[in-house]
Amino acid sequence: MRKxxxxxxVLLFSGCxxxxxxxxxxxxxxxxxxxxxxxxxxxxxxxxxxxxxTATVSAPWIELDxxxxxxxxxxxTLLILSNDYHEERSSEIQFFCEDLSEVISIRQxxxxxxxxxxxxxxxxxxxxxxxxxxxxxxxxxxxxxDGAKDWIVPQTTR
Numbered sequence: 001m002r003k004x005x006x007x008x009x010v011l012l013f014s015g016c017x018x019x020x021x022x023x024x025x026x027x028x029x030x031x032x033x034x035x036x037x038x039x040x041x042x043x044x045x046x047x048x049x050x051x052x053x054t055a056t057v058s059a060p061w062i063e064l065d066x067x068x069x070x071x072x073x074x075x076x077t078l079l080i081l082s083n084d085y086h087e088e089r090s091s092e093i094q095f096f097c098e099d100l101s102e103v104i105s106i107r108q109x110x111x112x113x114x115x116x117x118x119x120x121x122x123x124x125x126x127x128x129x130x131x132x133x134x135x136x137x138x139x140x141x142x143x144x145x146d147g148a149k150d151w152i153v154p155q156t157t158r
Contacts, residue, residue, distance in 0.1 A: 024098035059091035086113040
């Protein structure tokens with residue numbers, strides 16, 4: 001009888017091994033959800049998984065200190081380099097754990113930029129008209145000094 005019980009127990013436990021597998025789970029928390037300023041910065045966040053995980057970064061201005069790890073909880077450091085360009089930019093970090101995937105979107109503000117066609121002018125006593133074209137990637141306001149408001153009159157078009 002003993003001859004049959006041991007092989008039966010081995011068969012029973014090996015057959016149940018597939019039932020004991022842990023379901024893949026992944027939780028990522030603490031990452032920047034707001035638009036990051038143009039200066040960039042360092043951010044810490046946490047990934048918690050039941051299996052090993054990997055990450056891919058799709059932009060050279062985003063650096064992740066670790067792109068993979070074992071099951072458990074890991075604290076990651078995200079470095080976003082400064083944006084010296086005059087346009088907002090965005091990219092993604094993808095995380096994978098078994099058949100699960102999660103995407104973190106990163107948006108970064110542009111470096112403020114303004115260009116004027118001229119920055120000063122000289123007029124004789126008759127006055128005159130000066131056209132200054134302004135190009136900017138942000139909203140701006142024209143302010144005339146209090147002492148000049150009676151002889152400088154702005155005419156704006158946008």
